[in-house]
Amino acid sequence: MSGYYIGIDIGSTAAKTVVLSGDAVAEAFTLPTGWSGKETAGTIRRTLEEKGYLTGDHRCTATGYGRVCVDWADRVVTEITCHGKGGWALFGRDCTIIDVGGQDTKVITVAGAQVKDFLMNDKCAAGTGKFIEVMASRLGVSLAEFYALAEQGAPLAISAMCTVFAESEVISHIGAGERREDIAAGIVHSVAGRVARLCERHGITGDVALTGGLCDSRYFIATLSGELGRPVASHPFARYAGALGAAIAAAGKDFAGVREFSL
Amino acid sequence: MATLNLPADFETYAEARKAGFMRMKELKDNGARVIGVFCSFVPQELILAAGAVSVGLCASSEEPIRAAEADLPRNLCPLIKASYGFALTDTCPYFYFSDLVVGETTCDGKKKMFELMNDIKETYVLQLPSARDENALDAWEKEIIRFWKKLEDFYGITITEEDVKKAIELKNHERDVMLRFLELGKLDPAPLSGYEMGTRQDALGFNPDMAARCAIIEKRTGEVLKDWEANKKGKPSDRPRILVTGCPNAGVREKIIKAVEELGADVVAFDCCSGTREKIEKVDTTLPVTRALAKKYLNINCSVMSPNDARLDYISGMIDDYHVDGVLEIILQACHTYAIEATKVRRLVQEKGLPYLNIETDYSQNDRGQINTRLGAFLETINK
Numbered sequence: 146m147s148g149y150y151i152g153i154d155i156g157s158t159a160a161k162t163v164v165l166s167g168d169a170v171a172e173a174f175t176l177p178t179g180w181s182g183k184e185t186a187g188t189i190r191r192t193l194e195e196k197g198y199l200t201g202d203h204r205c206t207a208t209g210y211g212r213v214c215v216d217w218a219d220r221v222v223t224e225i226t227c228h229g230k231g232g233w234a235l236f237g238r239d240c241t242i243i244d245v246g247g248q249d250t251k252v253i254t255v256a257g258a259q260v261k262d263f264l265m266n267d268k269c270a271a272g273t274g275k276f277i278e279v280m281a282s283r284l285g286v287s288l289a290e291f292y293a294l295a296e297q298g299a300p301l302a303i304s305a306m307c308t309v310f311a312e313s314e315v316i317s318h319i320g321a322g323e324r325r326e327d328i329a330a331g332i333v334h335s336v337a338g339r340v341a342r343l344c345e346r347h348g349i350t351g352d353v354a355l356t357g358g359l360c361d362s363r364y365f366i367a368t369l370s371g372e373l374g375r376p377v378a379s380h381p382f383a384r385y386a387g388a389l390g391a392a393i394a395a396a397g398k399d400f401a402g403v404r405e406f407s408l
Numbered sequence: 409m410a411t412l413n414l415p416a417d418f419e420t421y422a423e424a425r426k427a428g429f430m431r432m433k434e435l436k437d438n439g440a441r442v443i444g445v446f447c448s449f450v451p452q453e454l455i456l457a458a459g460a461v462s463v464g465l466c467a468s469s470e471e472p473i474r475a476a477e478a479d480l481p482r483n484l485c486p487l488i489k490a491s492y493g494f495a496l497t498d499t500c501p502y503f504y505f506s507d508l509v510v511g512e513t514t515c516d517g518k519k520k521m522f523e524l525m526n527d528i529k530e531t532y533v534l535q536l537p538s539a540r541d542e543n544a545l546d547a548w549e550k551e552i553i554r555f556w557k558k559l560e561d562f563y564g565i566t567i568t569e570e571d572v573k574k575a576i577e578l579k580n581h582e583r584d585v586m587l588r589f590l591e592l593g594k595l596d597p598a599p600l601s602g603y604e605m606g607t608r609q610d611a612l613g614f615n616p617d618m619a620a621r622c623a624i625i626e627k628r629t630g631e632v633l634k635d636w637e638a639n640k641k642g643k644p645s646d647r648p649r650i651l652v653t654g655c656p657n658a659g660v661r662e663k664i665i666k667a668v669e670e671l672g673a674d675v676v677a678f679d680c681c682s683g684t685r686e687k688i689e690k691v692d693t694t695l696p697v698t699r700a701l702a703k704k705y706l707n708i709n710c711s712v713m714s715p716n717d718a719r720l721d722y723i724s725g726m727i728d729d730y731h732v733d734g735v736l737e738i739i740l741q742a743c744h745t746y747a748i749e750a751t752k753v754r755r756l757v758q759e760k761g762l763p764y765l766n767i768e769t770d771y772s773q774n775d776r777g778q779i780n781t782r783l784g785a786f787l788e789t790i791n792k
């Protein structure tokens with residue numbers, strides 16, 4: 146393999162880019178998706194140009210909910226296939242991949258770098274990263290602060306099935322003078338419970354691995370693992386799994402084990 | 409005969425709807441008897457034998473659902489809500505001009521909705537059993553006889569056994585004609601789109617003239633076959649061949665069937681009520697007529713029947729006969745019988761080593777993006 150293989154994953158919240166050179170990651174960066182996926186795709190292109198990835202031989206695959214915004218990509222592949230390929234490359238074995246994204250959650254069965262089956266949550270924000278985002282903003286903290294708070298709390302029950310109603314439940318907790326730590330822990334438990342139920346409906350084959358934005362929270366991984374009653378693997382690069390999978394799709398060659406993460 | 413009036417809001421209707429109303433009005437002005445039906449369990453032969461025209465009633469658009477939700481719960485099948493909403497708002501010409509509406513006790517939602525619909529227009533309900541044993545067959549035959557009498561009383565006519573036998577022959581012929589069209593999907597590569605198969609079937613449902621319906625579809629079958637022989641035969645295609653199963657799909661055809669074909673697949677087979685399901689088994693002309701009708705209609709493989717293993721056998725056979733690469737099941741929101749039976753369908757399809765995708769949706773457009781992602785990923789799992 147020569148040249149650069151570029152994967153761009155435009156999610157609802159963050160736009161991830163991975164550049165592969167052979168089976169090594171040459172570049173990986175994240176931008177906020179912002180209000181215009183098209184504009185973000187333009188910014189990514191300029192960044193790649195400045196760094197010289199577009200000068201020589203290169204191929205680009207776009208994925209994610211904003212995949213059609215990358216009108217200069219050679220190919221478009223769904224994020225389900227990309228998380229499957231990217232996850233398989235990172236974890237190096239057949240497994241069940243859970244991707245908790247900004248607007249939807251997917252459970253993906255992967256064997257031999259191929260997606261065998263998948264289940265996506267219904268059109269609902271509960272059990273997705275969006276829920277945590279909305280609730281962190283309601284508690285007036287950043288995402289990093291939110292996870293830090295949650296880790297120190299004793300989870301309060303959040304029972305509403307709907308984000309909008311759950312938000313009122315959180316407001317009642319705030320009004321009742323509950324500790325922010327306990328509310329934050331309750332929110333994380335609520336999302337993890339939702340995700341676990343989706344997994345159980347789909348059925349788990351092999352080990353469970355988490356990709357997507359929520360990988361950054363050790364507390365979420367531990368809670369999800371508790372809900373599922375089994376270990377949940379993650380990887381420092383797992384938030385880039387979709388973009389990595391897209392880059393692998395651009396290369397047209399699957400491989401397990403990616404070298405050199407220059408983060 | 410009483411003068412027929414058009415709905416009060418008629419002038420505001422779109423052209424296609426106006427045309428539908430004018431066609432139906434003309435039919436009625438010429439003295440036609442019109443019976444409105446929703447479902448394939450209604451024995452069409454008796455309606456035909458009564459000298460009446462049977463029309464499929466509107467049930468596949470989001471438009472009247474808001475009006476329907478004034479009386480019906482939100483969390484109900486969109487097809488049931490749309491059926492009721494069209495009736496309530498005078499926007500379905502076929503309902504509007506029907507002399508009588510015929511329903512049946514298929515699912516709970518429909519049978520309770522028919523009680524409300526009866527306040528808008530007389531709605532006669534056939535009591536369909538859910539089993540397929542001798543007791544059920546006896547009970548269903550009695551319902552067939554009761555419906556026969558109902559039509560006689562309603563129109564003040566006599567329907568003879570000869571009338572019914574003649575109707576059976578005509579309907580059996582129509583089933584064969586439709587089946588030949590739908591079974592074009594067995595050809596590999598696919599000779600026409602699944603989208604066309606569905607839309608043509610729907611359009612025919614609103615054509616009251618059986619001979620004309622048969623002629624239209626025979627002509628199209630001939631054209632498609634000729635085109636396939638000349639241009640497609642022997643040229644392998646890498647487009648995955650999809651079997652669509654589950655709930656009636658006319659109301660979601662654009663966002664699912666058209667979408668999956670635009671993403672690069674061919675929908676070649678339909679296991680649903682507008683597909684081959686009702687057409688496979690003919691009415692047995694060697695049995696006494698009411699027994700023969702009862703048997704044919706009781707064997708329709710709708711998920712309201714329990715148990716319904718015949719549907720699974722049929723799907724399994726279709727997968728082989730149509731060279732299917734993947735199965736797409738469409739569930740309309742809150743359709744319990746299909747949603748639960750889907751577990752058996754999934755198991756069957758996966759045991760046969762094929763990918764299976766289940767999409768639960770309603771008539772709204774707000775899940776188009778998510779559906780496209782699912783369909784795209786589903787096709788990406790098919791190696792072809």
